Amino acid sequence: MSARTLFDKLWDSHVVHVEPDGTALLYIDRQLVHEVTSPQAFEGMKMNGRKPWRLASLLATPDHNIPTADRDKGIADPVSRTQVETLDANCAEFGITEFGMNDPRQGIVHVIGPEQGFTQPGMTIVCGDSHTSTHGAFGALAFGIGTSEVEHVLATQCLWQKKAKTMQVRVEGELKFGVTAKDIALAVIGRIGTAGGTGYAVEFAGSAIRALSMEGRMTLCNMAIEAGARAGMVAVDEKTVAYMRGRPYAPKGEQFEQAATYWRSLVSDAGAAFDAVLELDAAGIKPQVTWGTSPEMVVPVDGRVPDPAHAPNAVKKSDWERALAYMGLSANTPIDQINVDKVFIGSCTNSRIEDLREAAKVASWAVAQNRKVAGNVKLAMVVPGSGLVKAQAEAEGLDKLFTAAGFEWRDPGCSMCLAMNADRLEPGERCASTSNRNFEGRQGQGGRTHLVSPAMAAAAAVFGHFVDIRVLANEVMQ
């Protein structure tokens, strides 16, 4: 057989049937379920008297609407509460495993899947959420679907799919101190644009990707959707296998070794051809800050807000003008002179233990310097991705560092990434955020979002404006 890409291998091993026009019926190994995109799917199942095809393939948790403070008081917003209660009721009725709001394992679906070992290499994984691409970090084919397809997978364990084209994003060399997976992701999107990956399954490869932790790879694959890609993925290596070992849902004993042998084959063969290849030099990537209302509107922290007069075409020019007006920014403003009102550290992009450790280094440095969150910052919040991440961070004392530096330490959930719960920006407020989307109104109507890495967000909290983490790196990142 000719050389195959990782994507080819994942695809080939899941095809159940192919129609004459190439549309394939693809078997789905896992579906993660949350409260926002599932109620109408369960309603459809009930109306047609259908049952889930395979219960063991499903894991549910509420995350989008969940409060991150005073959880013992329940959910104040009655509409949010109904949605979460509807998930509870549907899971109980259909017999689906759910980590409910007060379960210590509850968290963001894309954090708990890998954490539990429910996400495994070689699987097809779907969820009614675009950031399902996260799970591709394990050498899996993972992508977001709409509610009709949520129902379709519940009922049939399959999806109709056209095979995507393949793109390799190859990042070679060593990242500079203070530069993270988040910065790679934003740099790639800045290069190819938010539609640059449309129609492609993207494999991230190269020495800089091999050097990333599993958490870093998850951050990178998470953002693949912001480049428009169908899926993001990273080949399996020993880090992947080591991460899986001992996870609650991972195979055990002899079966683990059998699985690991298979997992190690989940790499693109030497000489496999991609439809497109993008190469980046890791050493050339600087910490990134978005300035506009699309993740592709991004510059390095030592850069300036761009001038629409220099936009490459008329459509971009009007986009940039509209973005500057919405963001309340003037062309040519240096990024490190932009003040922030709020700071959000969390989301399925950056709420794992490694992310919190990076941000906590800044908090720890601030405490040692007798500094706190700056006076102009109204709120700096840290929202762990799951109950288990929270417990781990507390065991390491990170919560104490954060609170001593003036950050709020919250309970896990999606929180201010999309502001479906009570955590949100007020009109005109500006936020340094470790989340994934800076769309208009994303974090609250009229709110202004700048996407950054966890350490950059923490530093913005302490200084009250963006700062180049590399300048602080020698002091902070000890």
Added chain:
Amino acid sequence: MKPFTRLDGLVAPLDRANVDTDAIIPKQFLKSIKRSGFGPYAFDEWRYLDHGEPGMDCSARPLNPDFVLNQARYQGASVLLARENFGCGSSREHAPWALEDYGFRAIIAPSFADIFFNNCFKNGVLPIVLKAEIVDKLFRETADAEGYRLTVDLAAQTVTTPSGEAFAFDVDPERKHRLLNGLDDISLTLKFTDQIQAYEARRKGEAPWLFA
């Protein structure tokens, strides 16, 4: 699902790139556990001057006079003309639900985001990709002629202007068949039950841990 065959509809232009699903239907409306009733909240933050919340009576809300869909000439439009990467962002199917409930049955753009594109077909909404030059031309003609209409013929795969100029578009045969006939995907897929079970049996032999 409502079948889509042929549509002769008033065209409304939305002249901006990268319109995301947060803009099409803001997050507060995602709290609904229903599939219908999203039309009055489509483009809520652009369309109204106040802040919208689920359950609000939109007939009493102040409209934003600067938002193009609020212009009298575009009322009753069923064809939306848009720019590149329409529907990017979240996988929320509430976006096509809102557009369909608003009255749009066809969306024409130079490109669409993947998940949104797919979601449209599940809801009787036809997303049509035309070359950027053609979309530009349609934007100009829509601006120049009040009451500008387009005819979309799915069987023939054409978009026809009032002057009779016809533009061909591509659509997957399988999707076309399902949309033309308003077929329910799940019932169709369940006809493959034997193949799905055979796949599972084979896969269980190769990789038993997947079924543990």
